[in-house]
Amino acid sequence: MQISLIEAILLGVMSVLAGSTPAALGTTVGNYTLNRPLIGGLFVGLILGDVPGAIQIAIPMQVLYIALVTPGGTVAADLRAVSYIGIPLAYVAVKGAGLDFGSEQAGGLAVSIAALVGTVGTVMFYGTAMMNLFWQHWGWAELEKNNFKVLPIVDAVLPLITHFVISFIPTVLMTYYGQSVVTDIQQALPMDGLIMKTMFTVGNILPAVGIAILLKSVVDKASDLIPYAFGFVISKSLGLTLVAASLVAAIFALFHYRMEMAKLSSGSGHSKYDEEDI
Amino acid sequence: MQISLIEAILLGVMSVLAGSTPAALGTTVGNYTLNRPLIGGLFVGLILGDVPGAIQIAIPMQVLYIALVTPGGTVAADLRAVSYIGIPLAYVAVKGAGLDFGSEQAGGLAVSIAALVGTVGTVMFYGTAMMNLFWQHWGWAELEKNNFKVLPIVDAVLPLITHFVISFIPTVLMTYYGQSVVTDIQQALPMDGLIMKTMFTVGNILPAVGIAILLKSVVDKASDLIPYAFGFVISKSLGLTLVAASLVAAIFALFHYRMEMAKLSSGSGHSKYDEEDI
Amino acid sequence: MQISLIEAILLGVMSVLAGSTPAALGTTVGNYTLNRPLIGGLFVGLILGDVPGAIQIAIPMQVLYIALVTPGGTVAADLRAVSYIGIPLAYVAVKGAGLDFGSEQAGGLAVSIAALVGTVGTVMFYGTAMMNLFWQHWGWAELEKNNFKVLPIVDAVLPLITHFVISFIPTVLMTYYGQSVVTDIQQALPMDGLIMKTMFTVGNILPAVGIAILLKSVVDKASDLIPYAFGFVISKSLGLTLVAASLVAAIFALFHYRMEMAKLSSGSGHSKYDEEDI
Amino acid sequence: MSSRVEKKVSKKALNASFWRWWYGNLTCFTHEHMQTFGYMWSLFQVIDDLYETTEEKGEKLRAYWPFFNTEPQIGCIVVGITAGLEEARANGDPNVDDEMINGIRAGLMGPLAGIGDSLIVGTYIPVLLAVALGLSEGGSVIGALFYIVVWNATSIYFQYTIFMRGYELGGTAVDIIVGDQATALRGAVVLLGQIIVGAINGAWVNITTPLEFKNAQGEVFLNLQGQLNGIMPGLLSIGFVLLCWWLMAKKNMKPLTVMLLMILIAFVGVLIGFFDPQLHY
Amino acid sequence: MSSRVEKKVSKKALNASFWRWWYGNLTCFTHEHMQTFGYMWSLFQVIDDLYETTEEKGEKLRAYWPFFNTEPQIGCIVVGITAGLEEARANGDPNVDDEMINGIRAGLMGPLAGIGDSLIVGTYIPVLLAVALGLSEGGSVIGALFYIVVWNATSIYFQYTIFMRGYELGGTAVDIIVGDQATALRGAVVLLGQIIVGAINGAWVNITTPLEFKNAQGEVFLNLQGQLNGIMPGLLSIGFVLLCWWLMAKKNMKPLTVMLLMILIAFVGVLIGFFDPQLHY
Amino acid sequence: MSSRVEKKVSKKALNASFWRWWYGNLTCFTHEHMQTFGYMWSLFQVIDDLYETTEEKGEKLRAYWPFFNTEPQIGCIVVGITAGLEEARANGDPNVDDEMINGIRAGLMGPLAGIGDSLIVGTYIPVLLAVALGLSEGGSVIGALFYIVVWNATSIYFQYTIFMRGYELGGTAVDIIVGDQATALRGAVVLLGQIIVGAINGAWVNITTPLEFKNAQGEVFLNLQGQLNGIMPGLLSIGFVLLCWWLMAKKNMKPLTVMLLMILIAFVGVLIGFFDPQLHY
């Protein structure tokens, strides 16, 4: 059995709608609904005309990636490739081998194909995030001129170009030409090559720029860097989660508040500040 | 050899006097003297009429549990069962097998019986703590009416009923009828049964009620919960011991103190607060 | 081949100049230049008349100890013994065995001799530090009398006596009489003997005296011990590095500063303190 | 504060207070209030001595209603200190109020439990026992007698001494520190207590769930506790305390009701598999 | 502050703001600004409604230019709160300024990301999927449909609700807390933001070097990252942020320039072996 | 403060101070005072230049009597800063006193030791040596020469530069920050120093006991250090410092006596098995 061009195109569209993190259909529907392999199984089944078969293929993949979290834009595996490249390819392979969709062999095959294409999704994710930089920087330039019309264009329209290049075309190619194309692409863009290494390194370093911009917005004078450095230490050296770190931060905020209130109250007679309403 | 009913009753009395944590003879004498297997050996020996033999049986058990600490009422093993059920049963077993009390086999037997009855003691401990809830809650009701006479009754008299039910009767039965009764009881009250599971779960959750009551007594306004949450984080996320945590707390208390003093001193001319006397 | 007395004396002089931590030629030149095995190889080569051979012997030793740090005067291995006892002895051994200096066997021999003499250097280090106590305490007595002339004498001249006793003589002996003397000395001064145990224990405890003196200089009143204890907790219980600990300390210093400024500003009208210049 | 008619706890009441605590600190232990009743029985001797009317006595005793737990032997000092504070309060010191007493109690109970459990129970007793074991080798009674005598003599002496020291300390502390300074100190003590209640929460409440999801092969693919730790370690342990606090402080629920609710929650939790102590004999 | 002519965001603008955020929070994600454009698109509905002139609108929007990132679903509440704050600011509240808004955004984005990622993405979704997997066994479509319906219904309802709650909170908070108290609170919020930006830095930036020196036998004898950790864990991660901050704040470099510089550094670093993500397919 | 007759350290004295430190920072190292004598020898050049009478000189030098230790190369900056502070103090700045100088010294010595040990000794030197090892392969002298020249040239240049920078900084810092601000800063510096002395205590004092109790089979059933850690990690390490502090500060014992006492304690401790460094050749 072969995937037809039409089918491949439909799969490409789904992968665009369902990207991990920047999905064309947004977070709730795109990322956390269509992106999940179980749901992917349903849609692949509709496209290939065999819903029960595709869902059976999808189940072991879904189990594999069930508790996937992507904190701060670090994506261990982008499931769009698992759902809309992995499931179709596995479906074809299982059918080709004449296996039962619910059999253990089919499950094994599904999982190994999921692993094969898993990182392909990650490459798509980082590629998308990088290409979006262009739209954003054009956006900043326009915003400088108070041209607010660009907001929806930058945020919703232009990323579609990114998706077309980074997500749609590869998905169509890989599902249409089959598993061998996946490995071809992986050989053309090796992970230990300059391009991939640089792209992932940039992905690691760029948040530093964003956080520095944020830092600038809350830092007024050099001594404001002290609380910031303190926050860094409790997070990195002490390994506090963000919630625990914010509770530690809160006691300092409380002291600051009481100190400021004390400054005001002293001399004015009332020695007890009022925190009831906070 | 068999344990007579009189002997069994005396052992039952000892187990009441010597409970871990709530011992009828109090902490210093009950828990930290009579409860220890070495001392248990002495008393079991007096009851069974063979002090050296019982002490020899007690020695390996004492080594096993030498550094037992029960922080915050979490009792890994309540030694009353080891001392006043385990030692007699082991003594009988060793004697029955014709072993030398100081021999390695006797020691091995003693240790394995100690393991068998160890958790029985824990069940007794949690059972005692639960049953005491009744007396306490009657006590609260009376205290509401300023009936202070209940204090000794609640604290010292009524718990004897608890001990009779939870500690005395089982100890008498187990020492009188022998090792088989221990396993009978364990089968009747399985650890994976609803009753035991609930009892231990309640034991885990109830301190939350007590600490909440305490929290209420030091919290005035919502913002007071911040220092509390901070204390929780340094204890649970950072793993500080209570002593280390209190040193961290101290620096905040110091700042609070200095801040309050600063509030008072400002304007009044003297810029240096006085901490000499603290 | 044998090391001549002149050669042994020259090696002894080098070991004095190159001690780890208290080197007669100071930190930059003595400790961090001459002390390093690679450089030691050069000088041993010059003394024994075979620079390439000695350097080849030195290379594996240098690799072994390349990232040696000695924080707070805790010296895991004092390289003076590796460089100026270990390299010559290894050189002689390799030559005696007729091995090629660059061969793997030569390297193995070098490394095992480095290990043999490594702790000898540590003993020298602790011995030096202990003997210097005499000069310093004479120095304190003189400084009490405002006799400032003693400063260079205590700091630079008298330690040469220490070096002569602790470093020069053993190095001469060990290089002149060969490897057997090393083990003789190690047998005469066993590590599990009272002398060595006490010396190293004193080395562990003495910093407590120094730090207590320092503590005295920054502590005015009992409550000043609170910040100190806090510093101890974040270092020891939380494992913060000194840099991370100082960032945590900084946020408290910042609060102290703001509090003091607030005390001053309150009432006087300007409510915003100025930290620009800090 | 100088020309007042000094009230003083009688030596007899103090001694009674000590012995009540010494004996009764854990006799009515529960997981809910732990050593509270022992504390109240002891402290009531002092209150009874200082106040006249039943109403007053009842009111003062209320400061000791909340949860109390510490290593009870070293904890003698806390009871002593509060005895001294009660005296100061009876003499009209305005800085000693329920909140401050609870701040001190909470601030001391935690660290003293840590010290007492580790040093007395975890070190001193085992060392004595280790020596006694040596003496009892071969079944001799000497070791056991040695332990009984040495342990009880030293321990009781120690407890009595620190109890009385604590009493003096409690009284003089509030005498020396007067006026503004005392107010500032009061705030500091309460803050300390607040933080340490949190630390006690962390150390003594350990509520976790073993709930897991497994696939057909029985391999776990989702572990609830692990996910909760991602938010913050100990989320359930602080969550339950905050829930109880909220029910009592904001919903005016009685402690008894809250306790029954918790027992219900435990039961239901066990039923649905959310709780499971996972013990075996 | 009482007799002012109250400006109010229209319900329509609020709804538009919600749906823009709901849809667009991550559609133009980059690693540099992450969710900033989604945020601006959403918040602009509110600003547009409150201000007249283009200049004013542009000026107010600037508060939202900096980096923003959180778990976007629970993050709805942040957007709602700032909508409420914008309204207060439009009504002349002097305590709401760019720094405070950024303090609040920074102070909330971190912890909410932690909660959202762990609780919604890491717990709720997996539990729903686990149930759905059971229902879909054997290839049934039921499980998938169950997940689609339950997840989307509950999630969207939750998001809408907390967005609106946040809006009310933001508005009333600054109304209740007035004058000096508000100034004090403002400072506390900014401080909180500063600390949490540091914590975010620690959690989300992870720059390390794999550089090692090996001897002839190929054994590593020097590991650069290990040595750097000796100074302080995460030195490169905070160092890069501070470098970028310094270039922008002190050298007046444009973000774009800084970003290009960082890409250059990444490239050169990869070339010389200082950087290497060490991934494989 | 403006119309005073400015005292200035001569360039010659400054240079002498630098070279004394550069050479003598560790030449008379002991575990008790570590680098104190090197520091005093160096700083005395400055004091000698600024003051007239022997009494004055002796009095000023006292600020440098306490323990000092840091990575001595990066530590040049501390010596330079205090040289500048001495100048300011000689010009009558009331904010520079012994306590402040010790606060600064203590506050800087710790972190700089961390940075210097890790970055210079742990990273820069090893990297230079790694390169040199490559150049010396096969026994060539090139590598060794390369290291000698590059290391010494860069290191000495660096040390000289930061020493002089430190001097300028120390002088101007107290000039810029005047009056109340300086008093506030002074307090902050002392507090910083107090905390960092604690951290240094944690990092550089490591006193533990190997005492264990074993049963007949030789199995350990009680480990003293483990029990002590239950109270707080490092109890002996802070306990010994506090003991020494108490003997000197409260019992007026001389450092020499304390030191001899410590040697005695070490000896007795080794005898009874409480201490044992557990080393072997």
Ligand SMILES: OC[C@H]1O[C@H](O)[C@@H](O)[C@@H](O)[C@@H]1O
């Ligand atoms: O961690 C917060 C947030 O960061 C990024 O925006 C994405 O990875 C989201 O999926 C995640 O929820």
Ligand SMILES: OC[C@H]1O[C@H](O)[C@@H](O)[C@@H](O)[C@@H]1O
């Ligand atoms: O931890 C303090 C204290 O808690 C409970 O009261 C009991 O377990 C005691 O044995 C213990 O000392």
Ligand SMILES: OC[C@H]1O[C@H](O)[C@@H](O)[C@@H](O)[C@@H]1O
């Ligand atoms: O740790 C700082 C410093 O401590 C001691 O003085 C020596 O061990 C030095 O080598 C080290 O740099």
